[in-house]
Amino acid sequence: MSTAPLLAVENLTKRFGSGRTETTAVADVSFELAAGGSLGIVGESGSGKTTTARMIIGLETPSGGRILFRGEDRTRPARTVRALRERGRNIQIVFQDPYTSLDRRQRIGDCLAEVLGVHFRLDREETKRRVRELGDLVGLDERQLNALPKALSGGQRQRVAIARALAAEPEILILDEAVSALDVSIQAQILNLLSDIREERGVSYLFISHDLAVIRQVCDDTIVMRHGAVVEQGATAAVLDDPQHPYTRLLRDSVPRDGWDPASLARI
Numbered sequence: 001m002s003t004a005p006l007l008a009v010e011n012l013t014k015r016f017g018s019g020r021t022e023t024t025a026v027a028d029v030s031f032e033l034a035a036g037g038s039l040g041i042v043g044e045s046g047s048g049k050t051t052t053a054r055m056i057i058g059l060e061t062p063s064g065g066r067i068l069f070r071g072e073d074r075t076r077p078a079r080t081v082r083a084l085r086e087r088g089r090n091i092q093i094v095f096q097d098p099y100t101s102l103d104r105r106q107r108i109g110d111c112l113a114e115v116l117g118v119h120f121r122l123d124r125e126e127t128k129r130r131v132r133e134l135g136d137l138v139g140l141d142e143r144q145l146n147a148l149p150k151a152l153s154g155g156q157r158q159r160v161a162i163a164r165a166l167a168a169e170p171e172i173l174i175l176d177e178a179v180s181a182l183d184v185s186i187q188a189q190i191l192n193l194l195s196d197i198r199e200e201r202g203v204s205y206l207f208i209s210h211d212l213a214v215i216r217q218v219c220d221d222t223i224v225m226r227h228g229a230v231v232e233q234g235a236t237a238a239v240l241d242d243p244q245h246p247y248t249r250l251l252r253d254s255v256p257r258d259g260w261d262p263a264s265l266a267r268i
Contacts, residue, residue, distance in 0.1 A: 004071060005032035006204055007056070007091075007172060012065035014051050014228075025051045027228040028065070033172065038198065038205040040219030040236060042212060042251065048228035049208045053174050056206070057093050058084075069172075089119050092165035096177040098157035102149040108160050109135075109145040115167040134163040137200075138193060155186035159193070166197070174206045179214060191217055212255060216240055224248045 014026040026048040033039045041049045054060040056067055058077065066075045069090060078084040095101050103111065112131045116122055122130065135145045138159040149157055158178065165173055175194070179187040195218065198205060207219050215222055216236055223233040224247065232245040243249045 005068075006035040006037070006070060007033040007206075008066075008068040008071075009052075009056070010066040010068070012052065012055060012067065013063045014048075014055060014060060015063040025228050026055070026062075029223075029225070029228075029230050030065075031223050031230070031233060033204055033206060035171070036198070036202045036204055037221070038207060038219045040207045040209065040215035040222040041225060042209060042215050042222055043225035044210055044251075046227075047225040049225055050176055051228075052225075053093065053176050053206065053208055057091055057174060058087055085119065089168045090170055091172045091174065092168055092170040093174040093176060094158075094161045094165050094178045096181055098154065098161045098181075099149060101161055102157060102164075104149055107146055107148055108140065108152070111160065112145075112163055112167050115164055119168050130167070134167055137166065137197065138163040153186075154182055155189060158182060158186075158190055162190075162193070162197075166201070166203070170203065172204045172206060174208070176208045177210070178207075180209065180211065187214070194218060212240060212252060224251070 009029060009031050012026055012029045013024065015022055015024050017023055029048070029052060031039065041052065043049050051060060055062050058074070061077060062075055066073055068074065069087075074087060078087055106114075109131050112134050113127050116127055116130055131145060132142075135141065140156065140159055140163065144152060144156060149160070152160065161178075179190050182190065191214065194205065197203060205218065207215065209215055219236045221234065222236040222239045223230050224239065224245065225231070226247045232239055232243060232248045239248060240252060243252055
């Protein structure tokens with residue numbers, strides 16, 4: 001049986017600007033994501049987490065390195081609409097703010113049906129059935145599927161964003177700070193939902209967060225990024241319980257508590 005990773009990122013680099021204004025946002029980053037696995041990318045704002053995700057999804061073109069999906073090189077932009085659509089099916093992303101990522105004038109069911117129409121040839125009844133299935137999967141009822149985004153809570157809107165991403169039946173779901181805008185109780189619901197979906201569907205997660213508690217709950221393995229580079233990586237429990245790099249130790253020790261000083265992250 002093949003042990004090749006589902007996703008392999010090799011020496012990925014991203015530079016912005018040129019000459020004296022050139023800055024390196026991501027520097028020589030490498031990691032692998034197994035089929036059905038869950039990998040966390042953790043680091044403070046500006047560490048290169050989101051830029052890495054944007055390159056994997058195709059929203060940014062790498063300056064160097066390779067992105068391999070099932071061994072296929074996807075480093076360069078897709079050249080045809082068909083190739084672009086196929087890449088979109090394979091890898092989907094859920095962003096931090098569920099409200100701005102939804103069309104405020106489009107009902108939730110129509111939003112999901114639109115994604116299904118892009119990726120699959122379904123008749124009207126089959127589309128309706130699949131929309132109801134997606135709603136059931138993420139805990140949205142018929143009333144909510146017929147609602148506009150403004151009628152839903154933040155947690156419900158994030159469930160919509162997850163359902164919309166899953167409508168394409170991706171093999172990889174990238175979650176970019178997908179629960180950071182939610183209160184703690186709603187966070188727990190969404191994280192439990194994601195765990196259930198992973199178990200039921202076998203989808204792989206690339207989970208980007210600055211929250212170590214979230215990473216610990218949902219990720220098998222973790223990489224720690226600082227200033228665009230990976231400073232530590234390994235099994236999540238090992239990385240968080242016995243960090244080897246001073247920056248990882250500081251992240252762990254800086255988990256918010258009484259008297260916590262956010263500026264402490266800038267002192268290393």
